[in-house]
Amino acid sequence: MTQRNASDRLKVRKRIPAAERRGSLIRAARKVFAERGFDGAKTSAIAEAAGVSEALLYRHFPSKRALYGAVLRQLIQTQNAVYDAIGSPAPSTESLVVVVSGYLRACVDPEQSSWREGLKVLLSSLAGDGTYAGTVYRRATGLTVEPLAAALSAARACGDIEGPALSPLHTAMFIEHVGTMISVASQLPHGSAPYEADLVRVVDDAIWFCCRGVGLNIAAITRCLAAVRNDVPRILGRPARKRRSATANP
Template identity: 30%
Template sequence: MPKPSVPRRLSAVQRKEAIARAVLPVVARKGFDGVTTRELAAVSGVSEALIFRHYPTKEQLCAEIYAYCSHSFELDYRRIVQLPPATASLVRLVYFLVRGIVIKRPDHADASMRLLYRSLLEDGLYAGRVFGGRQLGLMRRQFTACLAAARSAGDAATVGTAVKDLFWFCHHTASLVCLVRLAERPAVSYQARADGLVADLTQFVLRGIGLNEAVLAREATPARFKAFLRSPELTLLARL
């Protein structure tokens, strides 16, 4: 039996968050339908009765895990969506989106991505919360405003694709790159590594949504991306 990973003296809110943190890896590995209450209790170090008390349904556990996974990037999201609608802001937003998805990190985020992919293959419950959630909703609205500003400034061509779909193409392109790199031995070995891969992918996506080469040479260089990571808009992302 694993040692308890949830401290005993916690408020109800703290305990629910601690349980979500503890069970995330096993849920990501087995899915909501494949994991038992006994397993959840074992990895979190609490009783099955307590698991049932906090999460009587799969939907409630899913909601808590989503809330926990979303929380760590909340400050970065809030700051990014407050940037003024402009071409430079669009570049920052896309870079933030790509880096946050692609860079592998040792915390819960990789488990969250694994859970997302598993959900897409199963009932879509967790994936629906991610794609329909507040954070990506704010990002979509900011993306739309920034792309409109870039087009008005002559920095981006109007392509024959709905703007909402362009946002999802950005997100899903980065997500597939993340997917093929999740295994300990990645399925695909890109020539670029880490920051270089993020820079290349960001430039690729920006071209796809219509930004011209002059803008990319000015706003989307590796040097600009490094400077972006030192900017006050980012906290967690800069440490990845």
């Protein structure tokens, strides 16, 4: 009897606060949903990944759909944080290049694990009913298209962009598609990623690919990449500030 009471007291001492437990379940679920999609993710696998029983998982979330919704809400917060860290382009060629560069580098940044898992969830949504993907794209274009259009116009006005004018909406989405696919492909098991170089070279090539795709000439890209390395805050038109983490607990 005494031994059982001591065991019970030990369990009480080890009990994790509800908010912390909920956060750990969301993180585990995010990983499983990213790997298997909504239909393929089993609550038993999520519980195992979180190190809890399936019964405990259901005490925090009444259904897999409810847990999926919590994951998606957290990923929206992550999207906000990443976009805030990258910044919006000011109306200049340099700002356009630094934002394209910042976005593509964020897509492979190992410190942005929740963002990168979120991109895998995005692809699984596209393969499914597309509801979450549609929400992400609407929010992303709402945040980026207007400043991107101004930056493209400024770059064309000073002669840095040549050729036909592309739709700012399509430009934003094409760059997003490149970053998303590089991010997801780079998360494949070692040796499976379809690239012939390390990620530094892959991202450098992707930056050139996207910048040339929008019509920037070689001289402008070369000039801007050299200039932005040490002067990102000024080019973006905002003061220097500490980068906010996009991987904070929900």
